[in-house]
Amino acid sequence: MRKKHFLVACFIAVLAGFIAVNLLLSQSPYIEALSDDTIDVSDINISDYLFIFKGEQNTVFFRKNTIEKQVVYDNKPLTSIALSPSQMQVGFFYHPNDATTEEASLVIYNLYENTFQKIYHTTFASWDIRGALYWLDDAHVFFKRHCGTSCHGLTLLNIKSKSTTHAVLSFPPLPDMQEKTHFKDWFGNEYEMEGLVDDVRSVTENGLHYMVFMLKNYEGNSVGQKRFLFTGDALEDVSISP
Numbered sequence: 001m002r003k004k005h006f007l008v009a010c011f012i013a014v015l016a017g018f019i020a021v022n023l024l025l026s027q028s029p030y031i032e033a034l035s036d037d038t039i040d041v042s043d044i045n046i047s048d049y050l051f052i053f054k055g056e057q058n059t060v061f062f063r064k065n066t067i068e069k070q071v072v073y074d075n076k077p078l079t080s081i082a083l084s085p086s087q088m089q090v091g092f093f094y095h096p097n098d099a100t101t102e103e104a105s106l107v108i109y110n111l112y113e114n115t116f117q118k119i120y121h122t123t124f125a126s127w128d129i130r131g132a133l134y135w136l137d138d139a140h141v142f143f144k145r146h147c148g149t150s151c152h153g154l155t156l157l158n159i160k161s162k163s164t165t166h167a168v169l170s171f172p173p174l175p176d177m178q179e180k181t182h183f184k185d186w187f188g189n190e191y192e193m194e195g196l197v198d199d200v201r202s203v204t205e206n207g208l209h210y211m212v213f214m215l216k217n218y219e220g221n222s223v224g225q226k227r228f229l230f231t232g233d234a235l236e237d238v239s240i241s242p
Helices: 002-028 029-035 046-051
Strands: 039-040 053-055 059-066 066-072 077-081 089-094 104-111 115-123 134-137 142-146 150-159 164-170 178-182 189-193 196-205 207-217 220-232 233-237
Touching: 039 196, 046 053, 059 077, 066 089, 077 134, 077 164, 134 196, 134 207, 178 196, 178 207, 189 220, 196 220
Parallel strands: 039 066
Antiparallel strands: 053 059, 059 066, 066 077, 077 089, 089 104, 104 115, 134 142, 142 150, 150 164, 164 178, 178 189, 196 207, 207 220, 220 233
């Protein structure tokens, strides 16, 4: 009888120990880290921003060595992200409302002060935000917006005043027309570019900030690019004519 009680006691002790170990492991930060497939934007070092890339369906990922995690803010996925020319600020879009993708916000994250500021918000994202975020200098960002038939819109946003200005790219709707793009910029100036705009981006070289239009023909072949120097209150055509 005593032997039977001893065996029962041993079994209970082993079972209790097994349960305790599993409870401890379930609460371990290391175990949670292995199962967590997201990383908050504030947890990424400045030197690691080159490991950020855009995934499918407007998603942002961080990939370094064998680690790959989706980048989030407030536990919500980012849809676009960009580091400022000075590398002191990060701008990103995300959807703050889980119930709809039509609501979107643009947040500026100050890397050195560790502060977040929402500077733009829309409840019609499918019209107002149609592309990635780009910096023109440390005070201005731009992004594509919907415009209508045969045109594209470009929104310039001053992150200090939170004011927006819109530019328009318009082009012929039919393939038998001339392959040209008309550009009315944010400052009331108008330009004509040879080719159709395939993409638009920004680049900083030697402390100067440029807006760059990648051009193509109707067949989709590249026909060069058009560059504009951004001075803060104007765009200057600096492209070299052929």
